[in-house]
Amino acid sequence: MSKKTVFHPRLAALTDQWMDLFGYLAPSVVTDTALEWRACREAAALMDFSMLRKLEIEGPGALAFVNGLVTRDVAALAPGRIAYGALCDDDGKMIDDCTVLARGADRIRFCGANDRDFELFRDRAPAGVVVREVTDALPHLCLQGPASRTILQELASTDISNVRLPYYTFREDVEIAGIPVFLTRLGYTAELGYELWVEEPRALELWDALQAAGAPHGMAVIGMDALDLFRIEGGFIIGGVEYDPTVSPWECGLGWSVNLAKGPFQGREGCLRDRDATTLRLTSVVLDAGGASASGAPLLIAATEGGFVTQAVSSPYLGGRTLGLAKVRGDLIAPGTPVVARVGGEDVAGALAEHPVYERERRRAKELGPAAATLGGEVADPA
Numbered sequence: 001m002s003k004k005t006v007f008h009p010r011l012a013a014l015t016d017q018w019m020d021l022f023g024y025l026a027p028s029v030v031t032d033t034a035l036e037w038r039a040c041r042e043a044a045a046l047m048d049f050s051m052l053r054k055l056e057i058e059g060p061g062a063l064a065f066v067n068g069l070v071t072r073d074v075a076a077l078a079p080g081r082i083a084y085g086a087l088c089d090d091d092g093k094m095i096d097d098c099t100v101l102a103r104g105a106d107r108i109r110f111c112g113a114n115d116r117d118f119e120l121f122r123d124r125a126p127a128g129v130v131v132r133e134v135t136d137a138l139p140h141l142c143l144q145g146p147a148s149r150t151i152l153q154e155l156a157s158t159d160i161s162n163v164r165l166p167y168y169t170f171r172e173d174v175e176i177a178g179i180p181v182f183l184t185r186l187g188y189t190a191e192l193g194y195e196l197w198v199e200e201p202r203a204l205e206l207w208d209a210l211q212a213a214g215a216p217h218g219m220a221v222i223g224m225d226a227l228d229l230f231r232i233e234g235g236f237i238i239g240g241v242e243y244d245p246t247v248s249p250w251e252c253g254l255g256w257s258v259n260l261a262k263g264p265f266q267g268r269e270g271c272l273r274d275r276d277a278t279t280l281r282l283t284s285v286v287l288d289a290g291g292a293s294a295s296g297a298p299l300l301i302a303a304t305e306g307g308f309v310t311q312a313v314s315s316p317y318l319g320g321r322t323l324g325l326a327k328v329r330g331d332l333i334a335p336g337t338p339v340v341a342r343v344g345g346e347d348v349a350g351a352l353a354e355h356p357v358y359e360r361e362r363r364r365a366k367e368l369g370p371a372a373a374t375l376g377g378e379v380a381d382p383a
Contacts, residue, residue, distance in 0.1 A: 005050035006139045006203045010211075014221055022113045024051035027223040036222035037229050037316050040189055043218035044145035046210055047227065049195065053117050054138055055110040059129035063105045069124070070100060071249060071271065073262035077102040082168045082186060085257035086249040087117060092270020094243040095120070097254060101170055101184070109182075113239055138182070139203040143210065144193030144230075146364070147217040152176060152183075152194060155213050167366040177209035188227065190234035190359040192367060232325055233317050235284065235356025242282065242310050242325060248274035251327060253282035280307055280327040284357050287312070287322040287350035290343040294322050297341040297348075306332045309341060317358050328352065 002018075002025045011027050019028040026048065030036060039045050057066060067075045072085035079102050087096045098112035110117065118133045125131050143152065153160055157175035160183070165171055170184040179202045187193030198206045211221075231238060235253070243252035249271065250258070258271045287294055294312035298305065312324030337352040354360065361368065 005048055006136075006200055007048045007050060007141070007207055010204065010207050011048060011221070015223065017223065019224055021224060022051045022053075023115075026051060027221075028225050029223045030221045033223070033225045033229070034316060036220050036226035039218060039220035040145045040191060040222060040226065040230065041317075042146065043220070044143060044147040044151055044214055045189070045220055045222040045226070046214060047142045047144070047222050048140075049142045050135070050139040051113070052135070052140055053112050053114065054134045054140070054197070055112075055118055055121060056132045056134050057108040057110060057121060057125070057129060058106060058132075059125075060106055061126065062108045062129050063102060065124075065126055065129050066100055066108050066110065066121075067262070068264065069120070069266045070098065071254070071258040071265065071267070072100070073259040074100050074102070075262065079104050080169050080171070082170060082184060084168070084186075086254045087112065087114075087120070088249065088267030088271065089245065090267055090270070092248055092267035092272075092274055093245050094239070094247050094249060094252060094254075095245070096239060097237060097243075097252075099186070103172070137200055138197045139200055141196045141198070141206065141210065142187055142193065143196065143214075143219075144187045144189040144191050145219070146192055147214075147219065148191075148193050151210070151214045151217055151219060155209060162367045167362070176206060177213075179206050179209070181206065187365065188234075188236050189230040190236075190356075190362060191230075191364050193365065228311070229313050229316060232284075232311060232313050232323055233315055233356065233358035235282075235325065235358075235360075237282070237325070242327075248278050250274055251278045251280045251282070255281075279329050279331070281330040281333060282310075282355070283326055283328050283333050284353040284355040285309060285324050285326040285328075285339060285341070285350055286318065286353045286357070287324065287339075287341050287343070287348050289348050290322045290341065294324055294341055294343045294348065297324075297343045299326060299328065300340040300342075301328070301332045301337060304332075306339065315357075322348075322350070323353075323357060326352075 096112035096114040101109040121131045182197035184195045291314040307328035309324040315323035
């Protein structure tokens with residue numbers, strides 16, 4: 001049975017449309033998916049991410065211990081920095097995509113979405129390293145969109161500008177509306193955004209403060225259907241769709257995170273094997289029709305079986321055209337390559353696209369200057 005997050009009472013007052021996400025109830029739609037998408041792209045969006053699994057790993061050598069499990073080289077990760085990558089099993093297959101947040105060499109926070117994460121870290125922790133599961137103790141809100149900083153800065157106890165809180169960093173010395181938060185600068189939308197971890201007793205107080213501050217800026221509370229649009233437009237992966245325990249990081253778009261040169265880590269030999277043994281690679285595809293029904297569709301390229309769509313949506317960014325993430329043979333991937341998808345017993349034409357189609361350089365999220373993407377734009381190189 002799906003658990004309820006601490007924010008469920010507030011969300012239940014806004015919607016009766018629910019789904020299960022990683023074992024917790026999450027709203028699929030709060031108001032209207034199209035309006036929720038536009039709010040995030042043009043103003044701000046608030047969502048409950050409390051279902052993400054959070055661990056605290058503390059003790060002498062905690063960072064070195066974590067470095068021996070994840071695919072990224074985090075051995076020298078400085079306090080306040082965040083690293084994203086993969087956690088693999090002993091055979092180099094995916095357990096989770098995850099973030100490592102360094103509070104110090106002996107104090108780490110880890111965020112993923114799989115209960116196996118805690119079991120693995122707990123069971124393999126060396127003497128003196130303590131692993132605690134804090135998912136429910138630290139509920140988790142995401143505030144995303146171009147107005148997200150403006151909203152937060154109005155409530156913040158200190159400067160959270162791009163200089164003071166760059167992309168993929170965090171702050172522990174910030175209060176929002178007088179409430180201490182663990183504030184991270186990242187997200188799942190390809191927009192400027194933040195995640196706020198808060199102690200459970202003050203979670204609803206934080207929700208109410210953000211709702212009041214966000215309303216004048218056009219902020220919307222959003223559901224997971226809108227999040228699917230953001231993740232597919234932005235090229236973000238999710239467990240159970242782009243990967244399962246049979247898939248290597250190379251196949252699901254995380255090959256870049258595998259550092260084979262850093263020394264031993266869990267699954268290294270399997271990752272080394274699969275670098276060349278697995279032929280599928282993640283990319284984006286645009287189809288002439290299909291929408292969500294194109295999810296799972298096989299793809300033919302030059303009359304040859306070339307891969308399949310993992311999940312597809314009708315993308316607002318592409319004016320409603322069908323956009324999907326797809327796994328395609330690496331030797332066949334080139335933007336513009338024609339494809340044929342088998343959708344509902346019919347052949348649907350399309351083409352491979354630049355991947356991802358929205359904000360490949362993450363300029364909006366990183367604030368690197370004028371935004372490359374334009375709402376309603378076509379598939380094009382934003383560089």
